[in-house]
Amino acid sequence: MTTLASRLLLKLPPSQTPLLSLSAKRYAPRISNILHLNQKVYNSYGNSDEYGLLGPFPETRKLPRNTLINFVPQQEAWIIERFGKFDRLLQPGLAIVIPFIERIKYVKSLKEICLNIPTQSAITQDNVTLELDGVLYIKVVDPYKASYGVEDAEYAIAQLAQTTMRAEIGQMTLDRTLAERSHLNANIVDAINSASDAWGVRCLRYEIRDIKPPEKVVQSMHSQVSAERSKRAAILDSEGARQAAINVAEGTKESVILASEAEKAEQINKASGEAEAILLRANATAEGIRQIALAIESKHGPDAVSLTVAEKYVEAFGQLAKQNNSIIVPASVSDAGSMIAQALSIYSTVSKRDKLIPQKGE
Secondary structure, three states: OHHHHHHHHHOOOOOOOHHHHHHHHHHHHHHHHHHHHHHHHHHOOOOHHHHOOOOOOOOOOOOOOOOOEEEEOOOEEEEEEEOOEEEEEEOOEEEEOOOOOEEEEEEEEOOEEEEEEEEEEEEOOOOOEEEEEEEEEEEEOOHHHHHHOOOOHHHHHHHHHHHHHHHHHOOOOHHHHHHOHHHHHHHHHHHHHHHOHHHOEEEEEEEEEEEEOOHHHHHHHHHHHHHHHHHHHHHHHHHHHHHHHHHHHHHHHHHHHHHHHHHHHHHHHHHHHHHHHHHHHHHHHHHHHHHHHHHHOOOOHHHHHHHHHHHHHHHHHHHHHHHOOOOOOOOOOOOHHHHHHHHHHHHHHHHHHHHHHHHHHO
């Protein structure tokens, strides 16, 4: 625009307007500079980066030109000023803005905006210096406050996020900072929202992207992790040995119990068998005695008893020499007949005594 104006002024024929041509030649450079400065100021409306404050943050886009009939895009809000004073807020759709009287002062996006928080240093409660960076998600909820409440809402929110992050980390130890990222992010969001309410901007979420402790601290952490793993391995080995010993002891206990129960059952069975055998032998002996008693009461019973006693006496005397080294020998050992007679006399004496006992009882 400025180049075109200077060219028009300089190319006028001198014969037609000599005074204007002379003035144009004299003041053309000044007019060109003034027009260029006005165009620069007009294009810089709503762009705070002219102060050099944003740094790594994205620049605000240039304002649209006022063409009387304007179309506001979706998810945008245009701030209109009339004679340098706020007049109205344009919503998406068709809008008429009178040139020279009204001006598009600010354009605010109502979409969610992602801001990159650059790396910064912070000191934890246990005096460890950390390097942190993050990502901040914000959204304009009140375009009027976002335009007139703060010079640059995005830059202010980013600076507030950095200072809040340093303040929150200063209240936490290194272990808590590494373990409680979600808690730290929530605290930063709450602090930002409490301060940015007057700016018409709301912080949706904040995420710490990377935490870089010093190299020595990282080495110490690795050593601690290795020691912790070695400790866990030793504990697991000891627990395994303990469980193995318990299992062996339990197995031995069970085997002993089963062996004792088996022995008990064996002894019970054996005793039961012996008892039954004793009963059978006793019954057999009793039956034999009854049969002998019946046989004795027969006609030739005493003679048979005498013969049996004599045989038992001789047999018992014969067994004495086989079982003992020292024996008592009767005087008439060479006389077998006297021995038999002596045995029969003993039997006769016992028989007479058995017969006399019932008579005394009567």
